Amino acid sequence: MTRISKFLAATAIASSLFLAPAFAADTIKIGVAGPYTGANATFGEQVYNGVSTYVNEVNAAGGINGKQIELVKGDDACEPKQAVAVANRFVDQDKVQAVIGHFCSSSTIPASEIYNDAGILEMTPSSTNPTVTDRGFDNLFRGCGRDDQQAVVAAGFILDTLKRDKIALIHDKDTYGQGLVDAVKKTMEERGVEPVLYEGLARGERDFNALVTKIKSTGANAVYFGGLIPEGGPLVRQLKEQGVDVVFVTGDDFAQAELVAAAGGPANLKDVYYSATPDPLADPSTKGVQDALTKAGVTPANYVLYGYANAQAVVAALKAGEELDAQAAWLRANTVDSAIGKISWDEKGDIKDFKFVFYNFDDKGTPVLVK
Numbered sequence: 424m425t426r427i428s429k430f431l432a433a434t435a436i437a438s439s440l441f442l443a444p445a446f447a448a449d450t451i452k453i454g455v456a457g458p459y460t461g462a463n464a465t466f467g468e469q470v471y472n473g474v475s476t477y478v479n480e481v482n483a484a485g486g487i488n489g490k491q492i493e494l495v496k497g498d499d500a501c502e503p504k505q506a507v508a509v510a511n512r513f514v515d516q517d518k519v520q521a522v523i524g525h526f527c528s529s530s531t532i533p534a535s536e537i538y539n540d541a542g543i544l545e546m547t548p549s550s551t552n553p554t555v556t557d558r559g560f561d562n563l564f565r566g567c568g569r570d571d572q573q574a575v576v577a578a579g580f581i582l583d584t585l586k587r588d589k590i591a592l593i594h595d596k597d598t599y600g601q602g603l604v605d606a607v608k609k610t611m612e613e614r615g616v617e618p619v620l621y622e623g624l625a626r627g628e629r630d631f632n633a634l635v636t637k638i639k640s641t642g643a644n645a646v647y648f649g650g651l652i653p654e655g656g657p658l659v660r661q662l663k664e665q666g667v668d669v670v671f672v673t674g675d676d677f678a679q680a681e682l683v684a685a686a687g688g689p690a691n692l693k694d695v696y697y698s699a700t701p702d703p704l705a706d707p708s709t710k711g712v713q714d715a716l717t718k719a720g721v722t723p724a725n726y727v728l729y730g731y732a733n734a735q736a737v738v739a740a741l742k743a744g745e746e747l748d749a750q751a752a753w754l755r756a757n758t759v760d761s762a763i764g765k766i767s768w769d770e771k772g773d774i775k776d777f778k779f780v781f782y783n784f785d786d787k788g789t790p791v792l793v794k
Contacts, residue, residue, distance in 0.1 A: 451490050451741065453478070453734075454513040456497035456506065456524030456534065462627070462653040463501050465681060466526055466726050470548050471496065473730025473762070474523055476719045477738070487741050495519055499530045506530035510537040519543065521741060521750075523733050528552035529598035535563050542747045546737050548729040551674070552602040556771045561751050564768055566733040568777035570599075573674055573698050574606030576779040577647065580698070582616065584781075584793075585670055587645035591620035591638045593658070595650030603674050604649035619643050624654060631658045632665070639667045648673040656685020663691045675699040678725045678782070678790065689788030696793065698779045703728045703763045712762040732761035 455474050457467035471494075478492045486492055495517045497509035506525050513519045514537060521544040525531040531550035538545045539560045546564040547555060553571050556563060581587050590611065594604035601623065608618060619641040624634060635658075638646060646662070646669050648655050659671055664687075677697035683689055703709050704723060712731060713723045721727060736759045743753035758767040767775050781793040 448518070449490070450493040451487050452493045452495055452517055452519040453737065453741075454495045454497050454509075454517060454519040454522040454524065455730075456499055456509050456513070456522060456530070457526035458501045459496060459498040461500040461502075463526065463651060465679065466549070467498070469724055469726035470523070470526060470730035470733075472721045473716070473727040473732075474734040476716055476721050476727075477731045477734040477762075479719070480715065481738055487738060492738070497524065499525055499527075499534070501527040501530055503529050503533050506534040507537065510534035514538070514541045514543065521545070521737050523548060523730070523737055525550065527597070527599055528555060528602065531555055532598060535560060538562060544737065544740060544747055544750050546733050548733040549726065550599070552598050553606075554598075554602075556773050560772070562747055564736070564751075564754055564772040565774060566729060566736060566766070567774070568675075568700065568779060569773060570603045570606045570674075572777055573779050574603065574610045576781075577607050577672060577674070577698050578610035578614065580696070580781055581645055581647065581670075581672055582611070582614065585645065585672075585696075587670060588616060589619045589641070589643045590616070590645045590647055591622070591641060591643040591669070592618045593620075593634070593638075593646060593648045593650075594623050595626050595654050596623040597626060597650065599676075600649035600651070602649070604647065607647050607649075624650075624658075626650070626654060628654060629657050631661045634658070635661045635665045635667060638662070638669070639665065643667075643669055645670045645672060651676050652679055652682050652685050656682055656687075659695055660685075660687035660691055663687070669694070671695045673697050675725075675779075680724075683788035689784060689786060692784035692788055694783075696781050696783045697790075698781050699725070700763060701778055701780050702792065706764050708760065708764060709762055728762040732759075732763045732766065735759055735761045736766070 459467045499506035499509045526549050528550040531547045546566050548566045551570045592604045594601040678699045716723045740750040782790040
C-alpha cells in the first residue's frame with residue numbers, strides 16, 4: 424500500500440464525519456496555483472488561460488462523469504510561504520480534488536508536501552527542479568522537463584556548438600535558477616571545464632553594473648544564467664551597454680515576448696540563446712488545440728500550451744477514478760495527446776524522453792530555432 428493509501432485508510436472514518444466524498448459535490452474543483460501578482464504574473468495568467476480554455480471545452484461536453492469542473496485560483500506570487508498558504512486553503516477551505524501548479528519550483532516543493540499529505544493529485548506545468556519529483560510522492564507529476572535534463576543539453580551546446588570554454592555561471596539564488604546553474608556546473612565539471620565565475624544575484628535587483636564589471640574581468644566568453652526575465656533581461660542589456668562580448672545562454676523562461684523590452688530591444692538579443700521544448704506550434708498534431716485557443720480569444724503561447732496540456736492530463740486522470748491511486752496509476756500507464764505533443768510519465772512522475780532544443784532571436788526579437 425502506498426503512503427498516500429495508508430493515509431487515506433487511516434483517516435477514512437474521521438474524514439467521513441466532516442467531508443463529503445471527493446466527487447460527491449455538485450462540481451469537481453481543480454486548483455490552479457501560480458503567480459497572478461508580482462514580477463512573474465504573466466506566466467501565471469498564461470497557465471490559467473490554457474487551463475480554463477480546456478476546462479470550458481470539457482464542461483461544454485458534459486464535464487467529468489456528468490459533473491462540471493470549477494476552477495479555483497491560488498496566487499502564490501512565486502513566494503514559498505504564500506504557496507504554502509495557498510495549498511492549505513485549497514485543501515482545508517476549497518476542498519479541491521486536484522491541483523495544476525505551482526509555477527516556480529521554490530513554491531511547488533513546499534506546497535506539494537501539503538497535497539501529498541492530503542492525497543490530492545498535483546501536476547506542475549513548469550517546475551523543473553529535480554527535487555520536485557525525486558522525493559517519491561505518489562500524487563505528484565511534472566508536466567514539463569527537468570533541470571538536469573536541460574543542463575546536459577545546455578553544457579553540450581555551449582562547449583560543442585558555440586565553442587566557448589570560459590563560462591561565467593550566474594543564478595538568482597532561487598530554487599529554479601540556482602538549481603539549473605548547479606546542474607550545468609556539474610555537467611561542465613564532468614567534462615573537465617571549471618567556470619571562470621559562479622555568482623548569485625538577488626531577485627528584484629535591476630542594477631547589475633558591478634556584476635557585469637566582474638564578469639568582464641574574468642575574460643568570460645559565455646554567460647549561463649539561471650533565473651527569470653525580470654532579472655535576466657536587464658542583465659543582458661547591461662552586458663551590452665558595457666561592451667562585454669559574450670554569448671548569453673539560459674533556460675526556458677526566456678521563451679516570452681516580455682524579454683524584448685526587458686533586454687532593451689531586439690538588437691541586444693543577437694547573441695542570446697535559450698533552451699526549451701521543441702515549439703508545440705510547429706507540431707501538426709496540436710493544430711486543433713491552437714485553433715481552439717484562438718477561437719476562445721487566447722493567444723497560443725508557451726505556458727498557455729503547457730497549461731492546456733496539464734489540464735488535459737489532469738482531467739483524463741480524474742475521469743479514470745475518484746481515488747488518487749486510480750488517477751496516478753492511469754497517468755503512469757497511459758499517453759496523453761496533448762497541446763505539447765504526446766506525453767507519458769515514468770514511475771517518478773516525470774515526462775518520459777522530454778526533449779530540449781535551442782533558440783536565438785532574429786532582428787525583430789522573434790525566437791528562431793537553432794539548427
